[in-house]
Amino acid sequence: MSLVPITDMLHDAKKNRYAVGHFNMINMEFAQAICEAASEERAPVILGVGEATIQYMGIDYVVSIAECAAKRSRVPVALHLDHGSSFPVIAQCIRAGFSSVMIDGSHHPLEQNVALTQKVVELAHAAGVSVEGELGSIAGTEEDVTVEEKDAQLPTVEEAVSFWEQTKVDVLAVAVGTAHGLYQAEPNVRCDRIADISSRINAPLVLHGGSGVKEEVIQQAISAGAAKINVNTENQVAFAESTRSVLNQKPVIADARDFLREGRAAIKETVRAKIRLFGSNNRV
Ligand code: 13P
Secondary structure, eight states: OOOOOSHHHHHHHHHHTOOEEEEEOOSHHHHHHHHHHHHHHTOOEEEEEEHHHHHHHOHHHHHHHHHHHHHHOSSOEEEEEEEEOSHHHHHHHHHHTOSEEEEOOTTSOHHHHHHHHHHHHHHHHHTTOEEEEEESBOEEEETTEEEOGGGOBOOOHHHHHHHHHHHOOSEEEEOOSOEESOOSSOOOOOHHHHHHHHHHSSSOEEEOOOTTOOHHHHHHHHHHTEEEEEEOHHHHHHHHHHHHHHHHHOSOOSOTHHHHHHHHHHHHHHHHHHHHHHTOTTOO
């Protein structure tokens, strides 16, 4: 299959109370693991790629690997820019073949965030590409962007509804208490806010910072209306732990595939477990 936008898959998820997994990919092994798990589970899936990964791999490698993974998959696969920071980056990704983009204007004052997001929606929709917008700032570190706990802001329900009405983004990420990266203390996830906002806008909501959140909280967030859940850190940890274990057992390695293969298998099982938790299995 070719790469698809995220709008249809997420409206179905919102309507039927499950969530589609967004899994960040940073190389070929991540893309293979994520798409193989999704195919075997018959789940639509989103490959998330941040700007640091675009710099690390090169945008042509990113798109080619995602297209190849999608072509081999029996399920819808989207290639989605995660936390796009500016209009030129968005335009570059759309030109290169991304099927979906996130514009994260949350570090700007509200009016500027609205204006930037409106501009992105116009460009992306003309190219058939879906758009995720963000309101409020999510604490933690995602790739090379860090937001301190004290600077994280949770918007009100009214602010979120008004942001969506003005921008008409296809999908909305609202800070609700989760954070990127590993948690030091248990997060207070405001599922009540997810429910209030979800009932008042005709767009699916996104939960960022899906790693390390208790299973029952994830289920509550999905019942409240979270239709896309982003996971990165848990896959990174699974990859690092399994490759480290191979390297510890076999200190002399002459073939990198000895540990890459194990790392890929570990990501695949982590993704499979998330897909089942999110209820997106057997949807295709
Ligand atoms: P985690 O790294 O906490 O799973 O968050 C991922 C994310 O939200 C990507 O946008």
